[in-house]
Each structure stands twice: as C-alpha cells, then as structure tokens.
Amino acid sequence: MALDKTTPPPEQQAALDYHAFPTPGKLEIRATKPMATARDLSRAYSPGVADACMEIARDPSLVTRYTARRNLVAVVSNGSAVLGLGNIGALASKPVMEGKAVLFKKFANIDCFDLEVNETDPEALADWVCKLEPTFGAINLEDIKAPDCFVVERICRERMGIPVFHDDQHGTAIVVAAAAQNALHIAGKEPSAVRLVGIGAGAAGTACLAMLANLGIPERNITVFDKDGVLHPGRDDLAPEQRRFAHAPEGTTLTEALTGADMVLGVSGPGVLTPEMVAGMSERPVILALANPVPEIMPDLARAAAPGAMIATGRSDIPNQVNNVLCFPFIFRGALDVEATEINDAMKLACVDAIASLARQTTTAEVGEVYQDETLSFGPDYLIPKPFDPRLLPTIAVAVARAAMESGVARRPLDLDAYRESLEAQVFRSSLTMRGVTEAARRSRRRIVFAEGEDRRVLRAVQGLAEDGIHTPILVGRPDVIAQRLDQMELPVVPGRDFEIVNPESDERYTDYWRDYHELMKRQGVTPDLARAILRTNTTAIAALMVRRGDADSMICGTFGQYSWHLNYIRQVLETGGLSPAGALSLIILDDGPLFIADTHVSFESDGATLARTVEAAARHVRRFGIEPRIALCSRSQFGNFDCRSGMAMREALAILDAKGVDFEYEGEMHTELALNPELRERLLPGNRLTGRANVLIYANTDAAGAARDLLKGVAEGLEVGPILMGMGNRAHIVTPEVTQRGLINIATLASADVASYG
Ligand SMILES: NC(=O)C1=CN([C@@H]2O[C@H](COP(=O)(O)OP(=O)(O)OC[C@H]3O[C@@H](n4cnc5c(N)ncnc54)[C@H](OP(=O)(O)O)[C@@H]3O)[C@@H](O)[C@H]2O)C=CC1
Ligand SMILES: CC(=O)C(=O)O
Numbered sequence: 001m002a003l004d005k006t007t008p009p010p011e012q013q014a015a016l017d018y019h020a021f022p023t024p025g026k027l028e029i030r031a032t033k034p035m036a037t038a039r040d041l042s043r044a045y046s047p048g049v050a051d052a053c054m055e056i057a058r059d060p061s062l063v064t065r066y067t068a069r070r071n072l073v074a075v076v077s078n079g080s081a082v083l084g085l086g087n088i089g090a091l092a093s094k095p096v097m098e099g100k101a102v103l104f105k106k107f108a109n110i111d112c113f114d115l116e117v118n119e120t121d122p123e124a125l126a127d128w129v130c131k132l133e134p135t136f137g138a139i140n141l142e143d144i145k146a147p148d149c150f151v152v153e154r155i156c157r158e159r160m161g162i163p164v165f166h167d168d169q170h171g172t173a174i175v176v177a178a179a180a181q182n183a184l185h186i187a188g189k190e191p192s193a194v195r196l197v198g199i200g201a202g203a204a205g206t207a208c209l210a211m212l213a214n215l216g217i218p219e220r221n222i223t224v225f226d227k228d229g230v231l232h233p234g235r236d237d238l239a240p241e242q243r244r245f246a247h248a249p250e251g252t253t254l255t256e257a258l259t260g261a262d263m264v265l266g267v268s269g270p271g272v273l274t275p276e277m278v279a280g281m282s283e284r285p286v287i288l289a290l291a292n293p294v295p296e297i298m299p300d301l302a303r304a305a306a307p308g309a310m311i312a313t314g315r316s317d318i319p320n321q322v323n324n325v326l327c328f329p330f331i332f333r334g335a336l337d338v339e340a341t342e343i344n345d346a347m348k349l350a351c352v353d354a355i356a357s358l359a360r361q362t363t364t365a366e367v368g369e370v371y372q373d374e375t376l377s378f379g380p381d382y383l384i385p386k387p388f389d390p391r392l393l394p395t396i397a398v399a400v401a402r403a404a405m406e407s408g409v410a411r412r413p414l415d416l417d418a419y420r421e422s423l424e425a426q427v428f429r430s431s432l433t434m435r436g437v438t439e440a441a442r443r444s445r446r447r448i449v450f451a452e453g454e455d456r457r458v459l460r461a462v463q464g465l466a467e468d469g470i471h472t473p474i475l476v477g478r479p480d481v482i483a484q485r486l487d488q489m490e491l492p493v494v495p496g497r498d499f500e501i502v503n504p505e506s507d508e509r510y511t512d513y514w515r516d517y518h519e520l521m522k523r524q525g526v527t528p529d530l531a532r533a534i535l536r537t538n539t540t541a542i543a544a545l546m547v548r549r550g551d552a553d554s555m556i557c558g559t560f561g562q563y564s565w566h567l568n569y570i571r572q573v574l575e576t577g578g579l580s581p582a583g584a585l586s587l588i589i590l591d592d593g594p595l596f597i598a599d600t601h602v603s604f605e606s607d608g609a610t611l612a613r614t615v616e617a618a619a620r621h622v623r624r625f626g627i628e629p630r631i632a633l634c635s636r637s638q639f640g641n642f643d644c645r646s647g648m649a650m651r652e653a654l655a656i657l658d659a660k661g662v663d664f665e666y667e668g669e670m671h672t673e674l675a676l677n678p679e680l681r682e683r684l685l686p687g688n689r690l691t692g693r694a695n696v697l698i699y700a701n702t703d704a705a706g707a708a709r710d711l712l713k714g715v716a717e718g719l720e721v722g723p724i725l726m727g728m729g730n731r732a733h734i735v736t737p738e739v740t741q742r743g744l745i746n747i748a749t750l751a752s753a754d755v756a757s758y759g
C-alpha cells in the first residue's frame with residue numbers, strides 16, 4: 001500500500017509518538033531539594049538564598065558548593081549541520097539537542113540545558129557562548145557546520161576557563177579511532193601501511209582524519225572528498241584543517257581512490273557509497289559509514305559487495321555502532337569531576353584507549369541483557385563497546401580524570417580508586433550492597449549447582465562468576481546443548497575449566513540418585529519406576545540430590561516454572577529436623593538504599609510462630625550484607641486496633657520475639673506507610689521501639705509481600721537480589737522466571753559465601 005505524506009510508516013510514527021507523548025519533548029527539570037513547607041521556601045528563596053549568593057560573591061570557588069554548576073553542561077547548536085540533515089536551523093535541531101542532554105543524564109548523570117541559538121555568524125555565536133560561563137561547568141558544541149565550528153571552538157577555548165568540546169569533531173574522532181584501531185588489529189593491518197579514503201571534510205571528517213593520522217596512518221595515504229570532489233592542492237576554498245589533507249591529484253574520482261583502499265571513513269551524507277565502489281577495496285576492508293541517520297551505504301549492501309568487510313554505522317539498530325555517544329557523556333564526567341580547565345589531547349587519547357580496550361574484554365551480564373541477540377565478543381561484529389555497557393562510565397571517566405591530573409589541568413585531583421568505586425556503585429547498583437558477600441564468596445570453596453544449566457542466562461552468569469573469580473559452578477544439562485549455546489553466544493567459558501557438567505541423560509551417579517530419592521519418598525507413594533523417571537527428567541530433584549549427597553554445597557533453580565513446584569522437591573530431599581524453609585527474603589535495591597521484604601514465596605498464610613521464625617531468619621540474612629536490621633511487622637492493623645487475621649498473627653509473633661529477647665530492632669504491627677515514615681510513626685504510635693526508617697518489611701501472607709516486591713521492582717525500578725530461601729542453611733535457592741543474569745550472579749554469590757551462621 002502506498003503511504004501518503006500524512007501517514008508516516010509505523011516506525012516513523014512510533015518515533016514521533018515517542019517525542020510527543022505523554023508530555024512533549026524528552027526532558028524536564030527536577031528539584032533536588034524539598035519544597036514542601038514555608039521553611040523550605042524561605043531557605044531556597046528569599047531570604048535564605050541571599051546567604052548562598054553572598055558566599056559566592058565573597059569566594060567564587062564556592063559556586064560548586066552552593067549551586068548545580070559543576071554538573072551542568074550546555075549543549076549548544078545553531079542547527080547548521082544537524083546530523084546528516086544539513087542546515088535545518090536552530091529550532092529544528094532541538095530534538096537532537098534534547099536527545100544529547102538525555103544521553104548525558106542517562107549515561108553519566110550529567111545535567112544539561114540544550115541551547116539552540118539563532119546565530120549564523122561564528123564569532124557572534126562564540127561571543128554568546130563565552131558569556132554563559134557563569135552558568136555552566138562545561139560546554140558541548142553540537143552540530144555546527146565546518147569551518148564555522150573551528151572558529152567557535154577556538155574562540156571559546158581561548159576565552160573560557162571551563163572545558164569546551166565540539167562533540168562532532170572530537171567525540172566522533174575518539175570513537176572512530178577506537179573502532180579503527182580494533183578493526184585494523186583484527187584485519188592484521190599496520191596503520192603505517194593503510195590506505196584511507198575520507199568522505200566528508202567537515203567537522204567530523206577533519207577531526208577523525210587528524211586523529212587517525214595521529215594513530216599512525218600516514219597523511220600521504222589519506223585521500224579526502226567533499227561535495228566538490230577530491231581535496232587537492234589547487235583548491236582555494238579550504239580551511240587549514242582541511243588543507244592538511246589536500247594532496248591528491250585534481251580530478252581523482254571516489255571510485256579510483258577506493259580501489260585497493262583498506263579503509264573508508266564516511267562522515268558526509270546518505271548513500272554516497274555504492275556497492276561497486278566498496279567491491280574494489282582491499283581484502284577485509286574497514287567500512288565506517290557514519291552519516292546519520294542514513295549511512296553512506298547500508299551494511300547489507302556493503303557486505304554483499306565486500307563479504308570480508310568490517311562495517312560500522314552511526315545507528316543504534318545495527319551492530320557496530322560507531323557514534324560519539326560512546327564518548328561524550330563519559331569524557332565530560334571525568335573532566336567535570338576533576339574540575340578540568342579544558343579537555344586536552346592527553347584526555348582524548350586516554351578515552352580512545354579506554355574504549356578500544358573495553359571491546360577486547362568480555363562483556364558484562366548487564367550488556368548481554370540489553371543486546372540479547374547480538375554477538376558480544378571481540379570480532380568483526382563487535383569492534384566497539386555497546387552504549388549500554390555499564391563499564392563505559394567507570395573505565396572512561398577514571399582514565400580521563402587520570403589524564404587530566406597527570407597533564408596538569410585538574411583543579412580538583414581525586415583519589416582515583418575511590419572515584420572508580422563510586423562510579424561502579426552508580427552503574428552496578430547491586431555491587432556495593434553485595435561487596436562483603438562477594439568477598440566472602442571469593443574466599444570460599446563452595447560448589448554451586450545450577451539445576452537449569454542449559455538456560456542462556458545461567459551460561460552468561462557462569463561467565464560473570466568466572467570473571468569475578470568465584471568458584472567453579474556445576475551445570476545440570478546436556479553437554480551438546482550447552483556447547484551449542486556457548487558457541488552461539490560466543491561466550492569464552494570452557495567446560496572442565498570454568499564449570500562442570502552433570503548430564504541427566506548419562507551421569508554415572510544416576511543409580512545412586514534415584515535409589516536415594518526412592519528411599520526418601522517410598523512412603524509417600526513414589527515407586528522405583530517413578531523415582532527413576534523423576535531423576536532422569538527433573539533437574540531440580542537431581543540438583544537437590546547432589547547437595548544431599550555432598551556432590552555440591554548449594555543449588556540454584558527456578559529460571560522457569562512455579563516457585564512452589566521447585567520448593568516441593570527441595571523440601572522432599574533437603575528438609576531435615578534442623579533445616580526447613582523459614583521464608584523467602586527479597587532484597588530490593590532502590591535509589592535511596594536497600595529494602596528487604598519477606599515472606600514473598602514460601603508460607604502463603606503465616607501464623608505467629610512461623611512469622612517469628614521468618615523475622616529471626618531475616619535479621620540473620622540482613623546482617624550478612626553488613627546492614628543492621630530494623631524490622632517492621634506490617635499489617636492492616638496497627639498496634640492492636642483491628643482484629644484481622646494478619647494483625648493477630650503479627651501480635652502473636654511479637655509476643656514470641658519479646659519472650660525470646662532477640663538482639664535486633666523490631667516493632668509492629670503497623671501499616672507499611674508508618675514503617676517507612678518515622679515522623680508519622682512517632683506521631684501515631686508514640687513510644688514505638690523502631691528507630692528511623694524500617695529496612696525490613698515482614699508480611700503475614702505472600703500476596704502482600706509479593707505485591708510489595710513486584711511494585712518496587714516494577715514501578716520504583718528496584719533491583720532485586722533474591723529471593724533468598726531462608727532456613728535451608730544456604731543449601732538451596734529458588735529464583736523466579738524473570739531473573740536476569742545479574743540476578744543469577746548475585747544469588748550464586750550468596751550461595752557461595754561460606755557463612756557459618758547461615759540458615
Ligand atoms: N556517527 C557519529 O558519531 C557521527 C556522525 N556524523 C555524521 O557525519 C556527517 C557530517 O557531519 P559534520 O561533519 O558535523 O557536518 P559538516 O557539515 O561539518 O560536514 C559535512 C561534510 O560532508 C560533506 N558532504 C556532504 N554530502 C556529501 C556528499 N554527497 N559527497 C561528499 N561529501 C559530502 C560536506 O561537503 P561540503 O563541505 O562540500 O558541503 C562536508 O565536508 C553527518 O551525516 C553526521 O550525522 C557526525 C558526527 C558524529
Ligand atoms: C551523532 C552525531 O553527533 C551526529 O550525527 O551529528
């Protein structure tokens with residue numbers, strides 16, 4: 001069906017809707033201080049604000065203490081070279097600039113104002129930017145056409161005492177250099193022997209070519225084109241940045257230049273390269289077709305014409321995205337945090353090395369999660385890290401900060417180890433909470449068996465565990481299926497070295513296992529035939545038997561199916577006089593700290609005695625994270641005001657705990673709201689024994705606990721560690737089907753930690 005102008009194709013309509021709904025645009029401003037009372041108002045505004053003003057007037061350096069300036073970047077454009085769309089003007093450039101601001105925030109937690117300026121004269125534009133110095137910690141120039149961008153940047157850098165960085169030049173050059181370095185390494189080509197063709201001699205083109213020359217590609221091997229054809233010595237329309245590359249003979253055509261070339265860098269416009277042109281390039285050519293949104297050649301056409309080619313574009317929807325988004329959020333993070341006066345060459349080169357080396361390392365569970373169907377091991381389709389790779393922030397920002405300090409432009413030197421740790425805590429949200437447990441796991445020799453060893457998330461988790469230096473897991477699964485999946489996912493873990501396999505179809509211990517199981521269950525209607533069948537097909541039962549017989553120390557199951565189905569087999573095999581489930585505890589990591597919730601899965605309706613046991617077990621587990629428990633027994637009833645079932649059970653539990661004299665804070669029964677709001681609690685339940693905000697919420701039925709857990713995960717973006725099966729001596733844990741690779745790593749780490757008091 002032909003689509004008329006008023007009916008965009010579905011993907012375009014979706015992009016337009018993304019921008020339009022639920023509120024127009026992609027950004028808003030949020031206050032970081034409370035503004036709820038007259039007292040707040042008098043501090044934030046008149047009269048209190050005057051104190052902050054006068055302090056800054058007295059000592060200008062205090063602006064970083066009393067305002068948001070240090071973390072505030074201006075994204076400035078006049079709309080003269082917006083993506084590859086050309087000079088569409090300042091107003092139409094706004095979606096791109098808002099987009100850059102969102103990326104700054106999302107990837108590096110940097111706040112931005114996007115400033116679209118109606119000014120075509122570069123000197124006037126520079127003047128305008130310089131006057132903004134009091135507002136910002138740094139300036140990101142964007143989509144300003146060459147050669148005007150050179151003028152604007154030079155003037156701003158000369159006159160301003162904060163970093164000024166033209167993203168299209170330097171951000172692009174950094175990422176291109178990292179990708180080119182890696183591609184040439186794979187192709188086995190030395191930069192000094194490479195023949196390079198550049199298409200586009202604008203902002204991006206000139207900076208990328210200069211950077212590539214800096215990496216060792218000889219200038220005489222570089223031939224460059226713009227809309228007027230080849231850059232040659234006879235041209236009098238070139239800026240110095242372009243003239244440097246103008247040495248080809250006049251009249252050279254693009255096809256001629258590309259014949260036998262090793263690399264082409266397109267930063268020009270859509271469809272400039274034809275299949276015939278790339279077909280004539282050398283063996284294993286590198287094709288960087290970076291025009292946005294439509295590249296110089298689409299990868300499928302390029303691959304058909306040059307099957308050995310390594311191809312990258314600037315787009316997010318195609319593997320090998322070479323785009324300055326891999327650079328600008330992170331280079332600014334490092335520069336802002338050390339209060340650098342500029343972003344110099346040493347910082348840029350540090351950034352190139354950091355990006356290039358990240359692609360050569362194996363990826364994390366988090367990246368695997370986002371890019372499920374893509375190859376993520378270093379090679380032709382993975383030359384460069386993915387934008388959602390959480391390692392980018394700590395790795396690049398630290399490298400940049402170090403380079404700034406070493407090159408003498410950092411006004412605020414940092415302890416780089418502590419800096420890296422704080423950045424890692426931002427991106428790997430569970431890492432800080434899990435740190436103590438991870439250390440304990442590294443020291444232990446516990447063997448963990450994964451019942452669903454063929455699951456892709458389990459295989460990625462095994463890789464993560466190997467990287468974390470945590471033990472050798474055992475996988476229950478068919479070796480050929482595991483091998484095939486590892487191969488598909490290009491995971492470098494190897495059976496025998498990084499993990500062991502128990503094949504349910506042929507393990508030599510099978511007879512022992514089914515006999516043990518039959519012995520355990522013969523009085524509950526399990527016949528030998530049934531025991532054989534279960535131990536042949538039910539990997540949860542197999543894993544439990546392994547733990548029971550001492551072939552493993554702990555098991556993890558639950559990536560599919562119902563929690564209670566798995567729990568049933570665990571109870572059959574592992575429950576003893578001393579070990580029985582005491583509830584499931586979820587640790588939910590939220591922006592403002594961890595919150596534990598129980599019992600989310602085990603006892604559907606708990607009585608007082610069960611609840612008291614759950615509370616004690618939860619306190620034990622919470623302390624394993626180095627957190628002192630403050631436990632609230634939550635109910636619809638509050639201090640005996642309502643005789644609902646949960647209220648009565650909670651009161652019974654409270655009496656049991658009181659009689660026992662336990663050594664942690666607990667109180668109840670109370671509404672969840674009061675558990676989380678100490679001021680309100682003090683008002684409604686004066687004299688209650690809980691101090692501060694509760695960090696453990698106990699519910700009397702799994703409906704309530706499960707709903708609290710799901711809401712925190714679903715609405716508050718809580719990250720779950722768990723559920724932790726309490727009471728089983730750390731011998732078994734059951735995850736839930738939505739578990740992520742990071743979730744599996746966390747639970748396996750918990751299971752691995754050798755803690756005597758675990759139960
Ligand atoms: N992937 C990434 O990270 C990035 C990609 N880009 C992309 O690079 C392109 C250029 O951006 P930028 O350098 O900022 O813009 P500029 O306007 O500064 O430069 C554009 C250059 O491309 C040349 N050009 C345009 N069309 C053709 C053509 N058909 N044949 C040969 N040369 C052509 C122009 O020639 P002339 O001077 O004669 O007009 C000019 O030299 C855009 O498509 C942009 O999206 C830019 C930055 C980052
Ligand atoms: C990515 C970018 O900055 C551009 O295409 O202009």
Ligand SMILES: [Mg+2]
Nearest residue numbers: 083142143168
């Ligand atoms: Mg740009």
